[in-house]
Amino acid sequence: MKKLNGGFYPPQYTVFLSRKGEGCYVEDVKGRKYLDFASQICSNPLGYNHPAMIEVVKEYSFTAPVKVAGQDFFIEEHVRLLEELMKITPKSINSGFLINSGAEAVENALKICYKFTGRRLGVGFENAFHGRTLGALSFTKSKKLYYEGFPLLDSVTIEFSEQGAERLEKVLSENKAAFVIIEPVQGEGGYNIPTMKMMKTVRRVTKKYKVPLICDEIQSGMGRTGEWWAFQHFKIVPEVMTSAKALQVGAVLANKKMFPESGVISSTWGGGHRIDLAMAVAIIRTIKKEKLLKHNKRMGKVILGMLKELEEQELLINARGLGLMLAFDLPTKKARDEVVKENFKRGLLTLGCGEKSIRVIPPYIITELEAAEGIEIITQSLRKVLKQ
Amino acid sequence: MKKLNGGFYPPQYTVFLSRKGEGCYVEDVKGRKYLDFASQICSNPLGYNHPAMIEVVKEYSFTAPVKVAGQDFFIEEHVRLLEELMKITPKSINSGFLINSGAEAVENALKICYKFTGRRLGVGFENAFHGRTLGALSFTKSKKLYYEGFPLLDSVTIEFSEQGAERLEKVLSENKAAFVIIEPVQGEGGYNIPTMKMMKTVRRVTKKYKVPLICDEIQSGMGRTGEWWAFQHFKIVPEVMTSAKALQVGAVLANKKMFPESGVISSTWGGGHRIDLAMAVAIIRTIKKEKLLKHNKRMGKVILGMLKELEEQELLINARGLGLMLAFDLPTKKARDEVVKENFKRGLLTLGCGEKSIRVIPPYIITELEAAEGIEIITQSLRKVLKQ
Numbered sequence: 001m002k003k004l005n006g007g008f009y010p011p012q013y014t015v016f017l018s019r020k021g022e023g024c025y026v027e028d029v030k031g032r033k034y035l036d037f038a039s040q041i042c043s044n045p046l047g048y049n050h051p052a053m054i055e056v057v058k059e060y061s062f063t064a065p066v067k068v069a070g071q072d073f074f075i076e077e078h079v080r081l082l083e084e085l086m087k088i089t090p091k092s093i094n095s096g097f098l099i100n101s102g103a104e105a106v107e108n109a110l111k112i113c114y115k116f117t118g119r120r121l122g123v124g125f126e127n128a129f130h131g132r133t134l135g136a137l138s139f140t141k142s143k144k145l146y147y148e149g150f151p152l153l154d155s156v157t158i159e160f161s162e163q164g165a166e167r168l169e170k171v172l173s174e175n176k177a178a179f180v181i182i183e184p185v186q187g188e189g190g191y192n193i194p195t196m197k198m199m200k201t202v203r204r205v206t207k208k209y210k211v212p213l214i215c216d217e218i219q220s221g222m223g224r225t226g227e228w229w230a231f232q233h234f235k236i237v238p239e240v241m242t243s244a245k246a247l248q249v250g251a252v253l254a255n256k257k258m259f260p261e262s263g264v265i266s267s268t269w270g271g272g273h274r275i276d277l278a279m280a281v282a283i284i285r286t287i288k289k290e291k292l293l294k295h296n297k298r299m300g301k302v303i304l305g306m307l308k309e310l311e312e313q314e315l316l317i318n319a320r321g322l323g324l325m326l327a328f329d330l331p332t333k334k335a336r337d338e339v340v341k342e343n344f345k346r347g348l349l350t351l352g353c354g355e356k357s358i359r360v361i362p363p364y365i366i367t368e369l370e371a372a373e374g375i376e377i378i379t380q381s382l383r384k385v386l387k388q
Numbered sequence: 389m390k391k392l393n394g395g396f397y398p399p400q401y402t403v404f405l406s407r408k409g410e411g412c413y414v415e416d417v418k419g420r421k422y423l424d425f426a427s428q429i430c431s432n433p434l435g436y437n438h439p440a441m442i443e444v445v446k447e448y449s450f451t452a453p454v455k456v457a458g459q460d461f462f463i464e465e466h467v468r469l470l471e472e473l474m475k476i477t478p479k480s481i482n483s484g485f486l487i488n489s490g491a492e493a494v495e496n497a498l499k500i501c502y503k504f505t506g507r508r509l510g511v512g513f514e515n516a517f518h519g520r521t522l523g524a525l526s527f528t529k530s531k532k533l534y535y536e537g538f539p540l541l542d543s544v545t546i547e548f549s550e551q552g553a554e555r556l557e558k559v560l561s562e563n564k565a566a567f568v569i570i571e572p573v574q575g576e577g578g579y580n581i582p583t584m585k586m587m588k589t590v591r592r593v594t595k596k597y598k599v600p601l602i603c604d605e606i607q608s609g610m611g612r613t614g615e616w617w618a619f620q621h622f623k624i625v626p627e628v629m630t631s632a633k634a635l636q637v638g639a640v641l642a643n644k645k646m647f648p649e650s651g652v653i654s655s656t657w658g659g660g661h662r663i664d665l666a667m668a669v670a671i672i673r674t675i676k677k678e679k680l681l682k683h684n685k686r687m688g689k690v691i692l693g694m695l696k697e698l699e700e701q702e703l704l705i706n707a708r709g710l711g712l713m714l715a716f717d718l719p720t721k722k723a724r725d726e727v728v729k730e731n732f733k734r735g736l737l738t739l740g741c742g743e744k745s746i747r748v749i750p751p752y753i754i755t756e757l758e759a760a761e762g763i764e765i766i767t768q769s770l771r772k773v774l775k776q
Contacts, residue, residue: 001462001467003482003483003644004467004470004471004474004482004483004484005466005467005470005483005484005485005486005659006483006484006485006500006640006641006642006644006646006647006653007459007485007486007487007496007647007653007654007655007658007659008650009459009460009650009651009654010650011460014462015461015462016462016463016464017456017461017462017463019448019450019451019662029464038457038460038461040453040455040456040457040461040656040660041457041460041656043453043455043456043457043656043657044453044456046452046453048452048453049450049451049452050452053452053453054450054452056452057445057448057449057450057451057452057454058449058450060407060445060449061442061445061446061448061449062407062437062442062445062446063407063437063445064434064436064437064438064441064442064444064445064667065428065431065432065434065436065441065636065667066445066663066667067428067431067636067664067667068405068428068431068432069426069428069429069431071395071397072397072399072426072429072739073403073405073426073428073737074389074402074403074404074405075404075405076404076417078393079389079392079393082392082393083392086392094391094392095391095392095393095394096392096393096394097393097394097395098393098395099395100488100489100491100492101488101489101492101655101656101657102656103488103492103495103521103655104488104489104491104492104521107491107520107521107522108395110522111520111522111538112394114537114538114539115537115538118537120539132495132499132653132654132655133491133492133495133521133522133523133524134495134498134499134521134522134523134526134541135521135522135523136521138522143651145649145651145652146651146652149502149503149506150499150502150503151502151508151541151542153522153539153541154539245656248453248455252394253394254394256391256394258394259394259395261533262396262397262398263397263531263533263534264533264534265394265395265520266395266397266520267395267489267491267520268428268429268431268489268490268633269431269489270395271393271395272428273664274407275454275663276455276661279452279453279454279455349461351460
């Protein structure tokens with residue numbers, strides 16, 4: 001595997017997932033069961049083998065190919081998903097371009113803004129993660145390893161803080177920027193939640209200087225934080241937004257007037273994967289039907305409460321979260337990596353982020369009992385690692 | 389649809405494909421049947437509802453999610469496809485990174501070469517198409533509309549000709565290039581086939597100046613030309629190659645030593661779509677089992693013969709092709725667009741490319757009877773349009 005996979009990145013643990021699982025639990029190929037606090041990096045909002053998802057794969061079990069050139073040969077699944085998305089986005093955002101990944105969603109968000117403004121400079125934030133393709137990578141700052149040694153596009157990078165937001169006004173007054181791109185809650189860079197003041201300032205100064213604001217909702221969107229989009233917590237509306245992960249496809253969404261003339265953006269497979277598109281529709285409808293936004297808000301508070309208790313016991317640092325987008329810190333990277341490993345040994349899947357954080361991102365369907373089970377494992381792991 | 393889809397690009401005809409179809413024929417949602425000479429832009433090598441493909445979707449009809457974070461949580465489908473790919477690539481190419489699209493495959497090919505050489509300048513060709521993300525777009529020259537007004541990475545662009553290949557030596561002797569990227573048969577830019585001498589020169593001078601050669605096989609690869617990879621027709625081996633379209637996923641393939649250190653390249657969904665990965669394996673095995681490489685070579689000659697006859701009758705210009713990657717020209721763009729439209733009216737799906745070319749790219753399973761049927765429709769369309 002190491003040799004075959006040129007992109008091999010040794011995680012803290014190696015697991016081969018089987019196709020068996022139910023709810024928040026998944027089995028590996030050896031038949032071992034895990035409670036999932038990682039949700040395929042937020043790509044799996046409904047857990048394993050949810051009836052609504054199984055209905056989709058069953059429906060397509062006599063369809064081949066499932067993947068078509070969706071910008072040239074239309075399919076109804078494409079239209080259905082765009083319609084469904086427009087029901088859960090702000091009114092001013094009335095058009096979308098569906099694409100193959102989060103990185104491609106960001107690439108197209110940038111392209112739309114470069115073209116719309118006729119400008120060449122982009123502004124992003126420290127610790128941001130927007131993807132690995134060279135355009136998106138130009139605004140990805142979470143780890144030096146990701147971008148060092150590559151030719152990148154012109155960018156200015158701002159501190160992800162209230163002070164940074166203040167400095168943004170100076171940057172925009174001195175430069176003609178094509179866009180400001182921000183994750184309303186930073187993901188890979190450490191699950192950093194901005195203050196209301198910071199986000200309001202970002203929105204105010206981008207409006208003042210007529211610079212389109214891109215909200216990257218690839219990790220934070222699709223209901224994880226208890227709102228459809230994390231920017232809603234801050235009562236702002238961006239000009240352009242991206243989605244992917246929980247959506248199953250990539251999407252860049254904006255007002256139709258932001259999109260460039262026909263032919264400027266396209267993609268062979270964009271909007272052309274019948275199963276992924278139908279799955280996305282089923283996920284949105286299930287989140288509504290099972291009232292999971294409300295559930296995520298409530299369960300987020302429950303789990304944050306549990307993490308805060310562990311913080312009081314000095315077992316962890318900086319418990320934080322919005323809805324089910326939660327995280328906490330360890331004193332060192334080493335301790336973090338060991339806790340992730342210990343969690344795995346005890347049957348809990350977790351993922352690191354930032355320098356020394358651990359994400360707590362269970363599927364939306366998690367119950368209080370399952371939350372308690374996961375937190376109990378984390379407590380055991382913390383005790384073991386901190387004792388060493 | 390026009391308003392909802394921000395990436396809407398009005399084709400010469402609008403068709404909504406149903407899931408019904410068999411072999412080279414597909415039905416639209418109104419129940420109209422079409423013979424397919426477009427193969428979802430080479431993404432559909434086995435035609436519609438091929439038993440080997442149906443077996444895959446059936447197999448996964450009780451699996452959800454089908455899409456996982458494949459670089460963190462491994463799945464066997466990922467390993468199986470890498471193993472399968474290594475059986476059909478040159479011996480020196482022994483590792484791969486699976487990714488979400490052709491554009492992303494190219495982005496990663498570029499990243500691998502930038503990092504491997506420590507250089508910043510890339511060299512590409514006129515009329516090339518490598519994708520629409522901003523890195524790949526920097527080397528996409530087939531239409532000005534695609535790249536105009538965007539910030540791009542440093543590039544030198546060479547004429548796609550023997551003279552161009554000669555000039556490449558001068559360029560490489562005067563500049564430190566990170567890579568030379570070429571489509572062994574140009575796709576979107578006009579189905580341009582290089583001469584043996586041109587490709588040999590490109591390979592010779594890139595070797596001489598130790599510049600990695602990237603062969604972009606996204607459209608030309610996976611057996612369409614009658615060899616697994618179009619570069620095999622020219623008896624050359626590149627350092628890095630890309631695949632996508634007929635493969636159902638994106639892939640960048642190279643010797644393991646070309647890949648950067650762990651963590652430099654990655655992707656949430658890369659190598660994580662169970663159905664697409666399993667479909668890719670089934671497609672490779674079916675091409676072998678049904679001896680479709682040989683069939684593509686033979687049918688390519690048959691169809692090229694038919695096109696040459698039409699050329700002799702002065703109904704078309706410049707019939708050309710390698711295997712089932714065929715095309716011909718009309719005198720003007722307007723005539724080309726009209727022939728594509730007339731074909732559609734008569735029940736034949738075709739696609740333009742270049743300035744005034746039409747692609748002839750049926751599924752690999754096409755029979756002589758179906759070829760004759762399609763060519764008959766093309767003949768009728770040509771007669772109608774040229775009479776006007």
